Amino acid sequence: MAEIRLAIVGLGKIAHDQHLPAVAATPGISVAAVASRNATLDGVPCFLTIEALLASGVEVDAVALCTPPMGRHRLAAAALRAGKHVLLEKPPGASVAEIAPLEALARDRGLTLFATWHSRFAPAVEPARALLAEAEIRSVRVNWKEDVRHWHPGQEWIWQPGGLGVFDPGINALSIVTRILPRPLFVTEAVLEFPGNRATPIAASLRLGDAAGLEVAVEFDWRQTGPQSWDIHVDTADGALVLSGGGRHLSRDGAILHDAPEREYTEIYHRFVALIGAGASEVDLAPLVHVADAFMLGERRVVAEFHW
Template sequence: MPAGGPIRIGLVGLGKIARDQHLPALDAVEGVELVAVASRNAAHDTLPSFDSVEAMLASGIEIDAVSLCTPPQGRFEQAAAVLAANKHLILEKPPGATLSEVEALKRMAAEKGLVLFATWHSRFAPQVEAARAFLADAAIRSVSIEWKEDVRKWHPGQQWIWEPGGLGVFDPGINALSIATRILPRPFRLVSSDLFFPENRAAPIAASLSFRDSAEVPVSAEFDWRQTGPQTWTISAETDKGRFELTHGGTRLVIDGAEAPSAGMEEEYRGIYRRFVDLARTDASDADFSPFIHVCDAFTLGRRHVVDAFHDEAA
């Protein structure tokens, strides 16, 4: 790590999420500097660009850490190459295609003394920490998660999300689970799962999940990629302190109908890189895979239902 200077980042993957979120965040956050990009299908306008992470790492450019923003399928080999080159590693969500591979990366990073940061951008939404504080001493009676959006709006033409390892509706659903595992005061486990697969796809377009926390409080989750019009990203709870609603993906908090004061603009990806600066400066990893574990459990316990075919006009 350069003494006193910014952490030099190599970015792998230059798709929609990298252009919309990672590039602006890297430009805005103090303590990091984007120095190179690797992508099979795109190049940065001004920075050195390579067609693979291996080529970027072999280029001689001084890189301290690599941020992986590629689809989860095939990411393990890229991540392993980063760690083999003794670079710190940032994983865009989901951290991988399987639980065994992300656990292997965690071991590899620990053996080399490298920082591994499994990012969950929704945890950095502005009202998430206020929600966590409210629920910390609340008597929670029930929790309901409703995460419904239009896949054509957010993932136009992205075929990898429908393939094995792409997670389907759990690509956004894992955002809800990342918030829930952060704000709920007790761990929860899956007890039933219904998954709805389009007849022409290998990944679900909707899911209905039932959990119980360690005090047997029910937690339900409904994920759906077929919603048009206004989108729904809400976690609500019935508590002894009133009805709790965290809405708009964690940007608004409402208690018994009264909205909490604004926590400022949404800066989720800036929060990710600020957190990474702190981790890198202290040689500490943050590899919480609990949201991904819940997704894997959903597939393990999932009862399969076949629904109408899905056709993406943008494909």
């Protein structure tokens, strides 16, 4: 298969920090163009909009959409109609229902649509999944708490409708939980804390369950200072498993079982290249469905205003 010529749409912090280095480290794919309102990249053609890119005649085979989720459906549809494979940053869209038409369009055009969940590619996630496949799981507790000022400095879009608020990082935890647990989950209750001056929550408490009666307790908070917490605790009949560091480390009863450097985005691009080569798509909406259900079921509480 010829090298895939990739266009990155939305050259912001996540594209600079993760996508560009990951593409550079992945055989079979390279950056051929950029479309971004606020940034350019030396050495490749740059455009202000995806429409200008697609009309330019610059040859690209695939598009990675690294924009905020609001409005991403239009960008993905434009790329698919132009015959380009599409990689969607997480979350795949601003709503659940907007993804099905993209899946249909990709299928009709024989193109790859890849809805990525980068935390699923953390090195200890698959080992945890293998251990839990046949385990007697008694309870699950998730603590995903970080400092929004550090990770999203000045990014107002996260507080706007569709920006998800604390669910922007929280959906990473849900993407791991829905991968490692053997049965589908559903939200049973939620409490969402909204700053008085913001449209999206700064903290959330969820309870999820499954058909066998398993209970999963989830705590998200964007007000964490000091050490950051990205931990999933699973109590099993064989001991207490802890998946920590956002999925980098796995231990059981304090003994390290798996610990490896982060390669999430490199693994994403290896997967994207493989999907294109196989003529396949990969779209799992479970984490986004849980977020949507939390907003639908959740009790809304107003808390102190948030200011940068």
